Amino acid sequence: MRLVIARCQVDYVGRLTAHLPMATRLILVKADGSVSVHADDRAYKPLNWMSPPCTMSVSEPDVEAAEALGVTEVWQVRSKDGDTLQISLAEVLHDTAHELGIDPGLQKDGVEAHLQALLAEHPATLGDGLALVQREYLTPIGPVDLLLRDAAGDYVAVEVKRRGEIDGVEQLTRYLDLMNRDPALSPVRGIFAGQQIKPQARTLASDRGIEWRLIDYDALRGMDNADERLF
Amino acid sequence: MRLVIARCQVDYVGRLTAHLPMATRLILVKADGSVSVHADDRAYKPLNWMSPPCTMSVSEPDVEAAEALGVTEVWQVRSKDGDTLQISLAEVLHDTAHELGIDPGLQKDGVEAHLQALLAEHPATLGDGLALVQREYLTPIGPVDLLLRDAAGDYVAVEVKRRGEIDGVEQLTRYLDLMNRDPALSPVRGIFAGQQIKPQARTLASDRGIEWRLIDYDALRGMDNADERLF
DNA sequence: CCTTAGATTTCGTGT
DNA sequence: ACACGAAGTCTAAGG
Known part of the structure; x- marks a missing residue:
């Protein structure tokens, strides 16, 4: 599990199109490949996300984005059916990774x-x-x-x-x-x-x-x- | 936003009862008061969570939990309708906090x-x-x-x-x-x-x-x- | 405040 | 794999 706190801009194109202007957020990359972008509210729901299976590639920003917004790195997350989540990172404040292993899982008592x-x-x-x-x-x-x-x-x-x-x-x-x-x-x-x-x-x-x-x-x-x- | 990686055990009592055995997980505490416990899979869905408004209090573990499981600290998260999420922490591997500020929010293009x-x-x-x-x-x-x-x-x-x-x-x-x-x-x-x-x-x-x-x-x-x- | 309808619903389970 | 029902559903809009 990788935890990144960064100023970033996010663009999602898939079942809908959505845009997040540049701001500081948490980016959570899980071992299952999922990527989610969290603000400091909305409980557990991310602002934007990509569900697995999906692949992530990192690339250089184009000159325009680099100059106008200070983007240093662009993450492209792509699902099987062509949905894309693009995260443009401008300033990385925190970046750590941790091995969690598989979880023993949840025991529920239904209603x-x-x-x-x-x-x-x-x-x-x-x-x-x-x-x-x-x-x-x-x-x-x-x-x-x-x-x-x-x-x-x-x-x-x-x-x-x-x-x-x-x-x-x-x-x-x-x-x-x-x-x-x-x-x-x-x-x-x-x-x-x-x-x-x-x-x-x-x-x-x-x-x-x-x-x-x-x-x-x-x-x-x-x-x-x-x-x-x-x- | 506070990010904690820790070995922990979780017990939820509310609309259902649920139990998570001791394992290493991410605990996410947001500025809105919400607490969520994530494994390294299940995309953006936490294993367990508490939605705001809720209050968190930290207490000492009882002797039994401390000796048998190595619990060092117990978090009690309580919602106003009596739901409780109890997180028993045994080993804290990471603990950082970041100021994110309010998010400009999401621009959606509906379907x-x-x-x-x-x-x-x-x-x-x-x-x-x-x-x-x-x-x-x-x-x-x-x-x-x-x-x-x-x-x-x-x-x-x-x-x-x-x-x-x-x-x-x-x-x-x-x-x-x-x-x-x-x-x-x-x-x-x-x-x-x-x-x-x-x-x-x-x-x-x-x-x-x-x-x-x-x-x-x-x-x-x-x-x-x-x-x-x-x- | 209650109710309804939508959600990138997600997540099981059974066929 | 598809289809259907349930979810600690959640969330926003309208009366």
Whole structure:
């Protein structure tokens, strides 16, 4: 990993064209070949970058750039599909490199998957008498998060989101349309479940006869812990 | 901007929980308060980070961490909604700080906006006899990118995407449903336009009687240049 | 302030 | 490889 602090000007031509006037910035060159140009804000997002795979070549500035802007060196970073990131360096204030080695990597504890698993274990949270038939029930247009059956024996398709938005309702609608065409399943009703559900999603769901349920993640986790203590 | 290269272990608790075992990484502390932890890959994406506003405090490690892992210093980064990023430093290989000042910022030349503008200027690209009525025609559920009228005087609603996917078709469908309820507009037909349109989006559009058109951005730009030369 | 739509989205995962 | 869904998405614009 190479860290360069320099006054520089940057020009990107690719999926868009962008220009950064001369200013002092951090240029980060990683072992994977990626190059990113950071200002002292915008959190972790660089002003400009090139994702790997890409190649970097260093060249002399043309006379004009050298005289007008004091450019001493030009980096050309080029990706496979022709995108280019050109960094014109005028004054290098810092330049170091470090061997980091490969990272053992990140261990994540997801939320949506966990939410789905918890609801699969406690389907009655979504309504009295509901019982699990299957998780990730496959339809031709994708998997339904949970397939349940109610006390009357009718099927219930459940879409689980951490944050329920309009797209999720559209998705569940498509599943329901399809499943209700299957005589072996019909009638199938829908439940849209989420930790949060946006107002528009609530309205659209209700308008389409789909129930929506707010899920209390912490309470569900609590039930889970209670179970663990019992056994 | 502070650059630290150190062996460290990281623990994040917030919208998810994540853990990074001890390894050598770059820690980037920006003037905006943000902290990000980078490995030597994953392009510009950090392994872990905290977005501003947040506060950092430095403390001594507990005896256990110091003895077992050689931790010499612990950074606690806390956001206002209770998320915490804890960085346990074991060996600091590099630590420098630089004043960068505020960045003049990025000048972008967008794509989708430009595409919409070009199509507004050359609506016949979408079909013979089509003429522009209005860009960003407002409906109660959002703006239709382009409202056109065909040779017969019927309205045509156009949704423009750089990459057309199923969501875009859903969006246009909602607009069309709504507009066709208005006797002053009905009948309104739809055109889904994009530089690329995914197969599923094509199928869904066709299934709903919505035409789809692939747009040649470069050719449109060429037409634009030709116009400029004429005047 | 909330909501929506776009992003050089990026990043997995499954087919 | 392509396609689709999720992201600690983030971010800017509009009501």
